[in-house]
Amino acid sequence: MANTLQDSKDVLVDRATRQMDRHFGDSTLTTRQKLALTCRIAYDGGHDSGLAGQISSRGREPGTYYTQRLGLGFDEITEDNLLLVNEDLEVLEGTGMPNPANRFHSWIYRARPDVDCVIHTHPLHTAALAMLEVPLVVSHMDTTPLYDDCAFLKDWPGVPVGNEEGEIITAALGDKRAVLLAHHGQLVTGSTIEEACTLALLIERAARLQLLAMSAGTIRPLDPVLAREAHDWTSTDRRSRANFAYYARKALRDHPDCVNGQVDL
Numbered sequence: 001m002a003n004t005l006q007d008s009k010d011v012l013v014d015r016a017t018r019q020m021d022r023h024f025g026d027s028t029l030t031t032r033q034k035l036a037l038t039c040r041i042a043y044d045g046g047h048d049s050g051l052a053g054q055i056s057s058r059g060r061e062p063g064t065y066y067t068q069r070l071g072l073g074f075d076e077i078t079e080d081n082l083l084l085v086n087e088d089l090e091v092l093e094g095t096g097m098p099n100p101a102n103r104f105h106s107w108i109y110r111a112r113p114d115v116d117c118v119i120h121t122h123p124l125h126t127a128a129l130a131m132l133e134v135p136l137v138v139s140h141m142d143t144t145p146l147y148d149d150c151a152f153l154k155d156w157p158g159v160p161v162g163n164e165e166g167e168i169i170t171a172a173l174g175d176k177r178a179v180l181l182a183h184h185g186q187l188v189t190g191s192t193i194e195e196a197c198t199l200a201l202l203i204e205r206a207a208r209l210q211l212l213a214m215s216a217g218t219i220r221p222l223d224p225v226l227a228r229e230a231h232d233w234t235s236t237d238r239r240s241r242a243n244f245a246y247y248a249r250k251a252l253r254d255h256p257d258c259v260n261g262q263v264d265l
Helices: 009-023 031-047 100-111 124-131 141-146 163-173 193-216 224-234 237-254
Strands: 054-058 064-067 083-086 091-093 117-121 150-153 178-181 185-190
Touching: 009 237, 031 054, 031 064, 031 117, 031 193, 031 237, 054 100, 064 100, 100 117, 100 163, 117 193, 124 178, 124 185, 124 193, 141 193, 141 224, 150 163, 163 178, 163 185, 178 193, 185 193, 193 237
Parallel strands: 150 178
Antiparallel strands: 054 064, 054 117, 064 083, 083 091, 117 185, 178 185
């Protein structure tokens, strides 16, 4: 006998939220392990563009963050070869040098204390959309985590190795979680690595959907109230953890070398 068929949507949402809190607990993975897995997940998700792009996450001490070593592709990153750097990109732990373009990560972390992870890449469909100088349009349920949450930088400031680009990109991002960079690529942030990883995969899917829809006709907008509801429902910490665990299990099947020993997902 069913007992919930007369319950309101609010009641059902609250029930599902409490269930997710019980079933998707805190991760036992280290920051290094999460970041290494994110690099492999991004690679498998179409974010590979040679050595372009950076993924970073805050370190234990203020003004420090982990990132990958310049010269290694996302598919070569392990928890052991990640670097810990300071805001001047001086290496505190590890061997090698970071990508000089990591400089704008320092600016984002300074401006956004809520951000724990930054992912900047040049995936194919996002880069193609960026060439059109067209903002990201969210018009499908699957991509609503980015609804009213993706800024647009129309003017390309050049190679982001200077402090000027750090200021420009950070200002364009504002208080949103993502920004589409014209003639460049994408940048997403997260209060956790799991959240940023999920959004990175999603923005490439959203760009691909947009290009396909634009080629077939006129994209119709979502109802703003329902889109905001979907954004909030799909943007919870527990959902990000569940998404990341799924992506990580897939990545580990193909890239077991990226972390040391067995991990619990």
